[in-house]
Amino acid sequence: MRKKLETRQLITALLSAVAVIALIYLAQRLLIPKYVDDIVEGGMVSEYYDEKDKSFDVIFIGDCEVYENFSPVTLWENYGINSYIRGSAEQYIFQSYYMLEDTLRYSRPKVVVFNIQSLQFDESRSEAYNRMTIDGMKWSGAKLGCIKASMTDEEHLIEYIFPILRFHSRWNELTSADVEYMFRHKKVTHNGYYMRVDALPAGDMPPVKPLGDYSFGDRAWEYLDKIRTCCEDNNIELLLIKAPSLYPYWYPQWDEQVKEYADMYGLKYINFLDEKDAIGIDYNTDTYDGGLHMNLSGAVKCADYIGPILRNEYEVPDRRDDEALASIWADKIRVYNEDIDYQKEQYGIE
């Protein structure tokens, strides 16, 4: 009789614990930001894990200068290059390193294209940007390392493990989207590319401020070394680029340091700003925010510029004959074109 009672108590306790955990989980799902309405950048990183086939030959890694400036669809359509962009807003160099580590858990690309804009930041500048990069990553040693490398003084590891501790105060800013996307995600990129079809010509940029010290920080160099050695260890070619964004200003002194680094390790470095004429960028029509990022037209041009380099100099294969892959891309191109049509309608573009 007593044993029966104890068993009953144990079952009740277990069921209660399960119920509490379920409630906390539901509350957490409701309260975490969904990044679907306004700041969509926070939803980019997680989309990678939804890919059916992750055997990409080229992986772009970096901040907004990669995820807004290169169209993987163009690379596929024109060169048969199977590529993906693993970028997020203000993705710091240490985050890019862990993003690379995370990517290598799933496949080994032939080429990693890394945008060196983030060399200028030695430390995280904002918890919000950390969140947009890290929250979407699946749990792994790479994510843990990324958190540890990124946390600002005010952040705690426990808040990454249990995001409800961070986002509990969102209860007063919940929208219908928080309920709608509690258990699903709205796709916001095309293989990591964030598309915009509208145009805003580049105008006057803020005046260039001379810096007291143009040297990149030790930590930034350390992580560039880590990216390089990680690629070497995995037989991956590393291509360094500076995307053609006019702002934030890219100082010649910075460019020199990257060139020296690339020369030292036999890496190719392309500054797209120097190549803008060869690429054919028109800052009146190819940018949607006054020269900071490319629009679709600019992203297609950048892809058309880098495509032949990847094909010819890095021998990235043309995979258009791969039927399975072609079928996946056909679906992607359909969605891509639908998005173009939708955005053209939204922005009133013919």
Next chain:
Amino acid sequence: MLFTSYGFIGSVLILFLLYYVIPKRLRPALLLVFSLIIYGMADARYLIYIGITVVTVWYAALIIDKNNKAVKDYIKKHKAEMSATERKAYKKLKGRKSLLFFLAGLVLNLGILAVVKYSGFVLSGIGHMLSSGTDGVLNIPDMLIPLGISFYTFQSVGYLTDVYRENIDAEKSLPRYALFITFFPQLVQGPISRYEDLAPTLLAPHSADFSVIFRGLQRILWGYFKKLVIADRLLMGVTTLIGDTSLYRGGYVPVMMLLYTLELYADFTGGIDITIGIAETLGISIKENFIRPYLSTSLADYWRRWHISMCSWFRDYVFYPVSTSNASIRLSKWARKHISDSAGGKLPVYLSSFIVWFCTGIWHGASVNFIVWGLLNFLVLTISEELSPLYERFHKRFSFAGSFPYRVFMILRTFLLVCVLNLFDCFADVRDTLGLIVSAFNFGSYSSMEKGALLNIGLSVSDYVIAAVALTAVLIVSIIEERYDTSIRDIIRKRPYAVRFILWTCLFLATLIFGVYGIGYDSSQFIYNRF
């Protein structure tokens, strides 16, 4: 380490698991090590101060106890051979050693407290006088003030006095005594425990009792609810209002008083709930420090319910010794002779009360405002005492005096009085406080307050709503506990399991979601930590 920090919660979880895994005999040692680590993490230098207090008081108490017992044994042994006068003389003679160690312990430890906490205040006062109102005559050193020094010093002095008075036996083991003083949940904000209350469960081996552990967890949860949902939310408004008294005057003053008084309650009682709850989960009993203070019907009643351990400490170790001292007896005789019999009875009591309230004031902080706060309490209590015959006549004459509405009136009146007195906590300059109170009577200023003015003090509509709902919950719980004179946990325990589960789960989720913590919020230090 803050009770509300993830580090503290994580550390306590680890302690809890270890505590019930290791053999019972090792548990006090684990608690001591843990307590010292937690305290030392705030500043390792604190350990030196508390170490001196622990060792000196423990040693002095040991010598006193040994000496007292030797005297007692000798007298017992030679009872037949000694007359009463001889016994008294012997006791007095040999008792000097105990007195010497008792005084040495007191002087040293109260001296440390006085130097680290009050030397700046005293020196700045002297400097102010010497320089006729200008600063810079005396160089006032910046002293390190160990966290909770007032609490652990008072607990130590209480212990030493109890041993000297032979109320308790001295603790022979230094580690066990050290644990009594440094026990981490109560170290920085009390309560000020008595050895005979705390030691039996603190030092005794006990098995894991799940019902007791769950009770403790419920108490902890209730404490966090009060601290995070109410106190830290109201703090956002209080900080704004107190931060600019040139702007927030007139109509803002009642709001300031109300918010601060509610915040203080939720903060301090919440902290004590967490303290008692943590101790309970470890099988240790700590005496209650509050009995629904805001349901008091008079200020005297309030002080029987608020910070009970401090009030009883002052009663037992200051009020009684002063009021029964030779000087008081002489004063009483003088008053009987020169004034009246009644004055002879009252004067020593009022003098002792004055000293107690002066000390209570300065215990709260080394500044004039706290002394004024203490003496105002003394004044109100003394006037109330003097007018008590009048009240009694009033109560007898009017039947409504015992009615429920009249009781509610008395509660509200006391609450208002406490709100006004609490305002003296907020500002170091007493003139500022008085100016604010006067400005509250300028009713013309109320109409000049902008529409929605109270939404510009760091609190949104939802903050007010949440605080109001949470405070209503606290009020309902207080009324139920007052009505049935038992803990709400005991009342809930008798309900069906589903009801209990829903109630505690709702409280947990409410704290988790509506608590003010994490990035964007700065979960504040408990107010009483600074004492």
